[in-house]
Amino acid sequence: MALAQINPTVGDLAGNAALIRANVKTAFDAGANIVVFPEMTITGYPVEDLALRESFRRASHQVITELAAALANDGHGEMTAVVGYLDEAHGRPQNAVAVISGGVIKARYVKSHLPNYGVFDEYRNFVPGNKPLLVRIHGVDVAVAICEDIWQDGGITSDIAGRNPGLLLVPNGSPFERNKDDVRLALVQKRALELRAPVVYVNMTGGQDDLVFDGDSIVVGADGQVIARTPQFQDGVAIVDIDVATNTGDSDLVLSEAPAVVRGSVVAAIAERLPDAEEIWQALVIGLRDYVAKNGFRSVVIGLSGGIDSALVAAIAVDALGAKCVNGVAMPSKYSSDHSISDAEALAKATGIHFRTVPIAPMVDAYMDNLILRGLAEENLQARVRGTTLMGISNQEGHLVLATGNKSELAVGYSTLYGDAVGGFAPIKDIYKTDVWALSRWRNELAAKLGQPAPIPVNSIEKEPSAELRPDQKDSDSLPDYIELDKVLTAYVDQDMGFDSLVEAGFDRELVTRVIGLVDKAEYKRRQYPPGTKVSVRAFGKDRRLPMTSKWRENS
Numbered sequence: 001m002a003l004a005q006i007n008p009t010v011g012d013l014a015g016n017a018a019l020i021r022a023n024v025k026t027a028f029d030a031g032a033n034i035v036v037f038p039e040m041t042i043t044g045y046p047v048e049d050l051a052l053r054e055s056f057r058r059a060s061h062q063v064i065t066e067l068a069a070a071l072a073n074d075g076h077g078e079m080t081a082v083v084g085y086l087d088e089a090h091g092r093p094q095n096a097v098a099v100i101s102g103g104v105i106k107a108r109y110v111k112s113h114l115p116n117y118g119v120f121d122e123y124r125n126f127v128p129g130n131k132p133l134l135v136r137i138h139g140v141d142v143a144v145a146i147c148e149d150i151w152q153d154g155g156i157t158s159d160i161a162g163r164n165p166g167l168l169l170v171p172n173g174s175p176f177e178r179n180k181d182d183v184r185l186a187l188v189q190k191r192a193l194e195l196r197a198p199v200v201y202v203n204m205t206g207g208q209d210d211l212v213f214d215g216d217s218i219v220v221g222a223d224g225q226v227i228a229r230t231p232q233f234q235d236g237v238a239i240v241d242i243d244v245a246t247n248t249g250d251s252d253l254v255l256s257e258a259p260a261v262v263r264g265s266v267v268a269a270i271a272e273r274l275p276d277a278e279e280i281w282q283a284l285v286i287g288l289r290d291y292v293a294k295n296g297f298r299s300v301v302i303g304l305s306g307g308i309d310s311a312l313v314a315a316i317a318v319d320a321l322g323a324k325c326v327n328g329v330a331m332p333s334k335y336s337s338d339h340s341i342s343d344a345e346a347l348a349k350a351t352g353i354h355f356r357t358v359p360i361a362p363m364v365d366a367y368m369d370n371l372i373l374r375g376l377a378e379e380n381l382q383a384r385v386r387g388t389t390l391m392g393i394s395n396q397e398g399h400l401v402l403a404t405g406n407k408s409e410l411a412v413g414y415s416t417l418y419g420d421a422v423g424g425f426a427p428i429k430d431i432y433k434t435d436v437w438a439l440s441r442w443r444n445e446l447a448a449k450l451g452q453p454a455p456i457p458v459n460s461i462e463k464e465p466s467a468e469l470r471p472d473q474k475d476s477d478s479l480p481d482y483i484e485l486d487k488v489l490t491a492y493v494d495q496d497m498g499f500d501s502l503v504e505a506g507f508d509r510e511l512v513t514r515v516i517g518l519v520d521k522a523e524y525k526r527r528q529y530p531p532g533t534k535v536s537v538r539a540f541g542k543d544r545r546l547p548m549t550s551k552w553r554e555n556s
Contacts, residue, residue: 002027002035003238005215005230007206009294010044013063017042020067020083024076026237031263033138034080035237036169038204038213039111039146040095042067042085045173045204046211051086051093060086064098065105072103080137080255082144084171097144097171099135099255107253109133111146132160135253138260139246140166143195147172150191150199161195164249167242168195172203176214176283177537181232181273184216189224197222198242205235207290210531210542212283219268228268233282241266277442280431280535281316287533288427289320292400301399303390303420304328304355306343308460309428310404312440314347315455316427317402323352327399330357331386333364343457350453360385383419391422400424403530408433410529410540411489412515413522414479421529429532430539432489433482437461480511488515494538499554516554524548 004023008016020041027035039045043060050056064085071081080101087096087108095111109132133144143165149156150170160168168191174184184201192199201218219228219240228240241262274282292300300317304310317326330344341357348355363385367373373381394401403423405415407430415421428436440461444454464474465482479485488507491497492515497505502512526540527548538544 001200001219001240001242002030002032003200003202003217003219003228003230003240004035004037005202005205005217005234005236005238006037006041007204007213007235007290008038008041008044009206010047010208011050012044013042013059016044017063017067017070020081021070021074023237024071024079024081025074027239028076028079030237030239030266032079032239033260033262034082034142034169036082036171036200036202037084038202039084039097039171039173040086041083041171041204044208045084046208047086054088054091057086057088057093061088068098068100068105069103071100077102082169082171084146084173095146097146099133099144101137101255106255107133107135109144109146111149132156132163132165134163134165134249134251135255136247136251136257137255139257140244140260141247141249141251142166143168143197143249145170147174150187157191157194165195165197166245166248167197168192168199170199170201172201173213174203174216175211176279176535178276178280178535181214181216181279185218185220185226185229188218188220189226192220192222193224195222197248198227198244200240200242205233205286207287207294207533209291210287210534210539212287212290212533212535214279214283226270229270231271232274232279233286238269239266240268277439280435281319281439281443283535284316284427284431284533285320288316288402288425291425291531291533292321295400297398297400297424299325299327299397299399300402300425301327301329301390301393301397302402302404303386304330304344304347305404306330306337306340306457306460307463307465308436308440308456309406311343311347311456311460312436312443313402313404313427314351314353315440315443318351318353318455324354326351326353327393327397328353328355329390329393330355331360331389332357333359333382334361335382339459339463343460343463346457347455347460350457351455358389360389363389380416380419383416385419387416387419387422394424402427403429403532405429405529406433406436407431407493407536407540408479408482408486408489410526411493411522412479412485412518413525415525415529417525417528421525423530426530426532429529430535432486433465434486480515484511485515488512489519492516492519493540493544494536496538513555520546520550520553 087094097109098105099107188201199220204213205215214232217230230238390401401423403426440456447454
């Protein structure tokens with residue numbers, strides 16, 4: 001078996017086909033009998049409403065047909081390739097897998113269940129007479145399912161078990177979420193034990209908009225024991241030897257009865273799982289890297305305040321793109337402290353990014369000479385001048401602006417529309433403030449182990465957070481302590497606990513009332529915030545959307 005854990009690009013059908021051909025060659029040269037690719041590899045994933053376009057579906061069908069012939073012309077026709085693509089039935093889109101051998105598509109399988117949460121909206125799916133597909137390859141009755149199929153107890157899973165496969169192949173497009181690797185493994189082991197057959201679970205890698213895919217492909221034996229597991233977040237082809245029973249079921253199609261020819265033997269590798277902080281770091285780095293590259297940008301620009309959020313975003317950008325592609329801009333106002341500039345300069349020196357200082361006081365004064373603004377309006381004006389400055393630099397020099405807000409700030413609306421909320425991508429929008437501190441410390445510890453300068457100034461980590469929009473301002477003037485705030489937000493936002501449940505769980509009633517009020521009022525701001533990498537089970541914009549206009553109050 002070859003597990004092709006690769007990074008396709010949505011809409012790049014020709015490029016994805018070329019990527020498939022290159023990885024088929026790798027698998028063939030390694031002596032594989034079957035190579036399995038992730039779901040919808042031809043089109044990239046998820047395609048969202050591109051699936052509703054007939055021209056796109058037709059192009060996908062054409063490219064998968066041409067790919068089958070190309071694989072034979074490449075001299076790889078004797079190997080079986082299992083490739084995901086977009087098809088249609090009765091004029092409606094279908095998430096499908098093609099079984100390719102001898103230069104043609106021998107069989108097709110259409111996914112039985114399409115979710116309408118987390119990854120993409122429902123395709124308005126219609127699967128006429130859908131049933132499990134079994135294809136006999138080298139005497140082995142091989143079943144095929146697609147991602148979501150095996151997450152559902154009963155249904156297609158029970159149907160597969162009823163047909164007694166000797167092997168189950170599962171192409172996937174399963175996005176990264178915290179702790180999801182443990183959930184995947186348990187699921188694959190459960191299905192292997194139910195089927196009494198090995199299961200091969202192949203997942204994609206790379207970033208797509210606000211999703212990132214972490215690979216983590218798995219092979220489990222009929223006894224539930226892990227045979228192989230691929231490294232997280234790494235592209236590549238894993239070769240695995242699997243002992244499988246032959247002639248176990250009644251296949252729909254026989255490709256070959258002859259036993260597989262095995263050239264040599266392979267010692268399967270079981271890659272170690274990454275620690276939690278490194279998992280999240282890799283997800284944030286790859287999510288930003290692929291968003292920038294796949295959208296044709298070459299560089300980014302970040303407003304550096306000397307604070308922890310912008311410092312962390314800059315460090316992520318350096319790891320994703322390289323220091324030469326990262327531009328930092330300090331924009332001091334009359335309220336900025338000396339350490340704001342010195343900490344920003346220290347980060348630029350440690351990381352090697354481009355750095356400049358653009359004072360905003362003259363621009364703010366020009367506004368104030370023509371407008372009468374006081375209090376919060378004056379504070380927000382400073383943020384908006386900074387946002388305009390960054391967007392002007394972006395327009396002039398072609399950099400993508402990175403927003404630096406974190407999930408805690410987004411949750412309670414602690415940001416200024418058209419100010420610090422401007423940007424094309426927001427790398428840390430799905431991590432809370434306490435995670436920001438933890439990741440910053442982890443990245444500095446990693447630098448120390450590697451003998452490198454710490455990218456994030458210690459003072460940026462340790463000083464009290466402040467927007468510095470008025471004299472001696474602190475975040476704590478407007479918000480609860482971040483440690484307590486993040487506990488409430490995790491329960492309310494990520495776990496959907498209501499007011500009564502939060503109070504029963506031990507949270508202070510006044511704190512809960514205050515936090516819920518802030519969160520519920522800020523939905524309109526979150527709708528206008530840039531996309532950013534999803535790492536939690538309940539990311540704003542991707543998984544959690546509430547009405548902007550609503551009279552519902554949790555504590556009413």
